[in-house]
Amino acid sequence: MARNIEDKIVFALSPSDVGPILTLGIPTAAWEYMKDGKTHTFDLTSIGVPIKLMLFGAESHDAAVKTLQQAAAQQGIPMLDERRTDFSIKGKDEQ
Helix, strand or coil: CCCCHHHCCEEEEECCECECEEEEECCHHHHHHHCCCCEEEEEHHHHCCCCEEEEECCCCHHHHHHHHHHHHHHHCCCCCCCCCCCCCCCCHHHC
16 A cells, blocks of 8 residues: 655765764654554665664653553563663764
8 A cells, every 4th residue: 555755764874983863853744643553664684774664652651652662572582671771873072
């Protein structure tokens, strides 16, 4: 089923000295589509980047974490809780 272009997330890949940076743009319609748990997926392996990405919506931070914990438990995969770690991109003077 073809989706309306406004329902789609856009992305860009930019080279950097530590590897590619993936930038996502999420239009309002795409955000609304995800808010009740639906997903958007990207398989960037098709363009030579070894990343598959899945985004989903949840009512709250806790609900999103619970979804991840349940999926990991069902597959028997241990999950490391890094919610308090800052994974934001740092400038050269912040590294």
